[in-house]
Amino acid sequence: MSHDNHAYVSNTKKIWVVFGILSLVTIVEVYLGIIRPDFLVMTDFADMSLLNWVFIILTLYKAYKITWIFMHMEGESASLRWAVVATLIFLILYLFFILLVEGSYIHDVFRDSTIKWNF
Numbered sequence: 001m002s003h004d005n006h007a008y009v010s011n012t013k014k015i016w017v018v019f020g021i022l023s024l025v026t027i028v029e030v031y032l033g034i035i036r037p038d039f040l041v042m043t044d045f046a047d048m049s050l051l052n053w054v055f056i057i058l059t060l061y062k063a064y065k066i067t068w069i070f071m072h073m074e075g076e077s078a079s080l081r082w083a084v085v086a087t088l089i090f091l092i093l094y095l096f097f098i099l100l101v102e103g104s105y106i107h108d109v110f111r112d113s114t115i116k117w118n119f
Helices: 012-035 050-070 078-112
Strands: none
Touching: 012 050
16 A cells, blocks of 8 residues: 655635635725726726726636636646636627627517517
8 A cells, every 4th residue: 555645735825815815806896886986987898888897807807716726727737727718718608699699689679670668
């Protein structure tokens, strides 16, 4: 029977650092949501306010950190990491495609027909 030489490594410091980073990002999101700065709300980029883009970017950053650290993706092989990321990218792009196609169709139906906008 062989004995592996694995020493116990405490991840307490790493967990607290990640907790601090995620807490800071969340505090920034809540603060921006409460004060809603005019320069972020009134400025549009790609038909959406900059504040919404900031929220999306910060949320994606938090999702990345949670996946990378707490799901131990940093220790996995590159092919497994790529499989997870590629699947996620495909599903998000597919969702955007479906939303844009169906949203455009519904808009055209309401615009060009006798059906009235009830909402």
